[in-house]
Amino acid sequence: MRYWLFMAVAIVTEVAGTLAMKYGTHHGSHAQGLAVMYVMLVLSYTSLALAVKRIPLAVAYGAWESLGLVLITVCSAWLFAEVLSPVKLVAIALIIAGIVLLERGTDEAPKEDGRAS
Numbered sequence: 001m002r003y004w005l006f007m008a009v010a011i012v013t014e015v016a017g018t019l020a021m022k023y024g025t026h027h028g029s030h031a032q033g034l035a036v037m038y039v040m041l042v043l044s045y046t047s048l049a050l051a052v053k054r055i056p057l058a059v060a061y062g063a064w065e066s067l068g069l070v071l072i073t074v075c076s077a078w079l080f081a082e083v084l085s086p087v088k089l090v091a092i093a094l095i096i097a098g099i100v101l102l103e104r105g106t107d108e109a110p111k112e113d114g115r116a117s
Contacts, residue, residue, distance in 0.1 A: 003054035010047035010064050013040045015071045019079065026080060056106045063103070066095045 017040030024033015044064075052060045070092050077084040 003051050006047045006051040007055060007060060007063060010044045010051055011067050011071065013044040013047065014064065014068045015075065017041045017044060018068070018072050019075055022076070022080065059103050059106050063099050066099050070095055 017037040020033045020036035020040060022033070024030045024036070027033075048060060048064055073082075073084070073088060073092065076082040
């Protein structure tokens with residue numbers, strides 16, 4: 001369970017870093033936005049590295065990138081008034097379906113003591 005917590009932290013910090021970059025540019029504090037972005041991305045990659053100790057790499061990376069993209073799209077619509085068109089909504093649904101299918105079709109890595117779950 002803690003590996004999924006690392007996964008959630010990796011996704012949230014990736015989204016925060018990307019949004020900080022855009023927010024800084026949008027509100028005139030580009031250097032601050034970049035600084036926050038760098039810190040968040042370091043935290044994101046570190047958390048992702050911890051998550052893949054137990055979560056299969058294909059699932060972890062797929063979820064990290066895909067859910068990050070979905071959250072960035074939704075947050076950009078909310079924070080920056082970017083258009084969330086019907087096509088984007090269908091794409092989001094397909095991305096989420098793809099993540100679910102990928103997770104369903106992947107066996108978990110063996111536990112640290114060598115036994116499968």
